[in-house]
Amino acid sequence: MKINKLYLGLLGFALIAPTILYPVFLMKVLCFALFACAFNLLLGFVGLLSFGHAVFLGTGGYVTGYLMMNTGITPELGILCGTAAAALLGAFYGKLSVKREGIYFAMVTLALAQLMFFVYLQAPFTGGEDGMQGVPRGELFGLIDLSDNMAMYYFVLAVFVFGFWLIHRTIHSPFGQVLKAIRENEPRAVSLGYNVNDYKWVAFIISSALAGLAGSTKTLVFQLASLTDVHWHMSGEVVLMTLVGGMGTILGPLVGAGVVVGIQNYLSGGELGNYLHIIMGAIFVICVLAFRSGIVGEINKVIKRNFSS
8 A cells, every 4th residue: 555655656746747847857767767667677577687678779769760750650659669679679689598597698688789789870761870860759649749848748657657557567467476486596486387488588578668668759759869779888877777776676767767867967067077977887886885775775675674673
């Protein structure tokens, strides 16, 4: 009951947030939060560290951007196509990588992602280093003009809430319990008769699809799709968001995305902008050394200690 009240409180704040903060900043936080939640499903609840997850973010963005610019379809269909493309790529990449474990899995995902990075760099439809610029936002269902930032914000919020609900439902389903069993003790899960590779593969596809959903939505928000979204640096950033917020927690990626995007947004324009990467690296080191459970994880520990005492 308390958790439901917390979610309702967060949703209530999200509904009034654009009257307090800049809507475009909030939309950026929501897009990256969805990306981090999708990544956390794989890392925090299956125990698979993907170093190439940005490829799904970028694929969703490129497909949606291309369709919006060249076919004139409505934004909801463009986002669905981008999400489907990321899911298909995830199904292919997942089939190749889930049979590996540990650092080998991470390296395979990184290698496959870099392969697609160079494909997008050379492909004529992506615009290369210039990227896709001027992607139209269109009209939602042919009725709501998304060029208005407030209308776009509430659409992005609805997309995030759907993605967050899907992840929450997946984690708390019997399927999610098997994923946690695989994370905790994979040999035991095998001995119980579960085909762990199939479970990992399905989780990889779900995570890839939601990352593509985040990328598709981000492309509409900023009307731009670029190589930045496919680069391995972006895969590193989502790892940072997840660890800072709290790996293996529901709200951790949301908090981590807010912290990282907030720091990037407010420091990039000042004198500290030149030292942004150093600051982010220092935060990562401090988090790993002193707060291994992340912000939400540490808060949960404090709450449990207080209740137990």
